[in-house]
Amino acid sequence: MAAPSIPGFSGSHTSSDRVVTPTRACFYGGMPRLATTIGVHAWTLEAWLDALRDASVTQVLDVRQRRGVRGSRYAWANSVRLQAALAGARIEYRHHRELAPTTELRQLQHREDARRGVGKRSRVELAADYRRRYLREILGQVALRPIVEAMPVDGAAALLCVEADPEACHRSLVAERLEAEFGLPVEHLRPPGYARMRSLDGS
Secondary structure (H helix, E strand, O other): OOOOOOOOOOOOEEOOOOEEOOOOOEEEOOEEEOEEEEOOOOOOHHHHHHHHHHOOEEEEEEOOOOOOOOOHHHHHHOHHHHHHHHHHOOOEEEEOHHHOOOHHHHHHHHHHHHHHOOOOOOOOOOOHHHHHHHHHHHHHHOOOHHHHHOOOOOOEEEEEOOOOOHHHOOHHHHHHHHHHHHOOOEEEOOOOOHHHHHHHOOO
């Protein structure tokens, strides 16, 4: 059975780099809900905002512990600048630190990255122990229902973290839980040139 369309959503947007299907939505509480996820790495601010607009995003849910990114290239993603850019684009911003991993969990992932010889920007998956502990210690302690109920009904919400790959980031675990518990479909927005970038590095 085809999913109902959301008023104001024009249909599917697809490319080799990202797949967004705004017509896939769940009608939670009798109102449509749709979510996406997006990172920071490999994006420019302009392309990032364009991707949010293309996906009809009207609310960004920041799930980072530290709302800053090192280096001048991504200074736009630091909290104050990011919120100003979103306000200019008329996109609501909310910080959900309760969904962020603890420093201990982040260090666990960094140790696994070092063991595998990968960096944060080249990681393509989460460590199994990190995944288990995040699900139990963080996500298992958060009531997601109020977050879902606060999602827009006239646009999509976007879970924001840093990594380009959603599979390398805890936002993918939040997305999985939203779909499992609420039937909420979540689409992942990937940077322009993402498919080519990963084909070149062999991922």
